[in-house]
Amino acid sequence: MPSIEPNRSRRSAASHTAILDAAVELVAEVGYARLSIEAIATRAGVGKQTIYRWWPSKGAVLLDAFLRKNTGDSENSPGLPDTGDLDADLKTVMRASIEELHDPAFEKPLRALTVAVLTDDALAEEYLRRFEAPTREVKKQRLRTAQESGQLPDDLDLDAALDAIFSPLTQRWLFRTGPLTADYADRMVEVALDGIRRTDSAISR
Amino acid sequence: MPSIEPNRSRRSAASHTAILDAAVELVAEVGYARLSIEAIATRAGVGKQTIYRWWPSKGAVLLDAFLRKNTGDSENSPGLPDTGDLDADLKTVMRASIEELHDPAFEKPLRALTVAVLTDDALAEEYLRRFEAPTREVKKQRLRTAQESGQLPDDLDLDAALDAIFSPLTQRWLFRTGPLTADYADRMVEVALDGIRRTDSAISR
Incomplete structure (x- = not known):
């Protein structure tokens, strides 16, 4: 099934980007204290479990979002x-x-x-x-x-x-x-x- | 009723001190993110409303606790x-x-x-x-x-x-x-x- 992995990996990359974008947008709107993984997931159109699979905390999401632009x-x-x-x-x-x-x-x-x-x-x-x-x-x-x-x-x-x-x-x-x-x-x-x-x-x- | 006000004010001062002490102790134990007004109230032996009457947030309690020692x-x-x-x-x-x-x-x-x-x-x-x-x-x-x-x-x-x-x-x-x-x-x-x-x-x- 050679075609499945590329699709899955493309979907993965798109979710990853959507999560980082959502985190940056949301934190600018509501501040860090009121930022939640749940809200990030909703905005990114993914399940909470998808975020927790890649990051242990909302702070870790923000670090990756920041490093994306400032390597x-x-x-x-x-x-x-x-x-x-x-x-x-x-x-x-x-x-x-x-x-x-x-x-x-x-x-x-x-x-x-x-x-x-x-x-x-x-x-x-x-x-x-x-x-x-x-x-x-x-x-x-x-x-x-x-x-x-x-x-x-x-x-x-x-x-x-x-x-x-x-x-x-x-x-x-x-x-x-x-x-x-x-x-x-x-x-x-x-x-x-x-x-x-x-x-x-x-x-x- | 001249004796009531002094007692009330003494009790007030004691509660005030107990709240500041409790906040400093608790934050050293659990960190800022997990510090709650409820936990401060319980440790200080006062109601949550007593804290909210004097301070708008846990951060405001910490500021007063800090200023007490470092005027x-x-x-x-x-x-x-x-x-x-x-x-x-x-x-x-x-x-x-x-x-x-x-x-x-x-x-x-x-x-x-x-x-x-x-x-x-x-x-x-x-x-x-x-x-x-x-x-x-x-x-x-x-x-x-x-x-x-x-x-x-x-x-x-x-x-x-x-x-x-x-x-x-x-x-x-x-x-x-x-x-x-x-x-x-x-x-x-x-x-x-x-x-x-x-x-x-x-x-x-």
């Missing part, structure tokens, strides 16, 4: 921009992140996924392995290029450097402690590169 | 340590935060409150007003002292400075991207003060 795959990623000017390239990246965060269709599912990750240890482990670690590697690659051209110290702690550059924006977004503006993106890149003791000289550079 | 009240706060050495004082504060985060009785309720804040706009507003803003003011006061003694530029953006100093630790804690160690605390203070371009000179200073 975080360092081998296939285009990488960070590299014009040779580290300051400018980091500002480009931060400004692009801010634009994405202003789009509710992106922001709401990402916030929901974040909440799931903060409360589910198994999902957190998967998130770190499948998204955070490869994304970090892509960013580190840009810092290494800057090291090679003498713009950053050779023995810089790259993890500490990435934390310094990117944490403030994530933090301000999550806790809504202030507006997410291009100015803020620029300022935080300057502060991360030159430190708060020397921020002025950084700004006027 | 974030700039007028009554002891403030940040001030030995005259900004680097050392910030490291002291960051190391103390890390110690607290290693205590599950503190960490679990704080993580639960954070999740609640990230998903509940009304609670987020209250959290910013009652905890984040006064805490920020206490920290800014320490930076102003450093400005007065010439250790920081006069026109430093204090909010950007606080984001740079404190966000990496919060981030690493929330997403579990690495170990929370005293070394990390020291490193991130040095990076925030002197920037990743100059981290080496900062370390060897």
Whole structure:
């Protein structure tokens, strides 16, 4: 029966896509707390058991939905921009992140996924392995290029450097402690590169 | 009936305390997702209606429980340590935060409150007003002292400075991207003060 498997596999792929689409749409509409597997199944036109066969939780569905668009795959990623000017390239990246965060269709599912990750240890482990670690590697690659051209110290702690550059924006977004503006993106890149003791000289550079 | 009101008010205060205690204990045991007003009421020995009379949600109960111990009240706060050495004082504060985060009785309720804040706009507003803003003011006061003694530029953006100093630790804690160690605390203070371009000179200073 050679024709059955391809059909089944096509149906499977279509259900898979429908489930991820439904999860992203629904979570933007009702938020994470009110998102249910049942509602995802109804919207996707599949049975609940189909979802549970592939995913252990609604958070796991959201992670796959997110990874579909943001593979975080360092081998296939285009990488960070590299014009040779580290300051400018980091500002480009931060400004692009801010634009994405202003789009509710992106922001709401990402916030929901974040909440799931903060409360589910198994999902957190998967998130770190499948998204955070490869994304970090892509960013580190840009810092290494800057090291090679003498713009950053050779023995810089790259993890500490990435934390310094990117944490403030994530933090301000999550806790809504202030507006997410291009100015803020620029300022935080300057502060991360030159430190708060020397921020002025950084700004006027 | 002058004796009735004092008794009622004493009973009220006792119930209030019992509810906050129960919420903190329970959330450390079962996590935020499985925390319910019903379970808090049972543990506190009060009716559900008593809780709903005072708080709109389990997140609001957690905020009050947290504020009870960490008032974030700039007028009554002891403030940040001030030995005259900004680097050392910030490291002291960051190391103390890390110690607290290693205590599950503190960490679990704080993580639960954070999740609640990230998903509940009304609670987020209250959290910013009652905890984040006064805490920020206490920290800014320490930076102003450093400005007065010439250790920081006069026109430093204090909010950007606080984001740079404190966000990496919060981030690493929330997403579990690495170990929370005293070394990390020291490193991130040095990076925030002197920037990743100059981290080496900062370390060897």
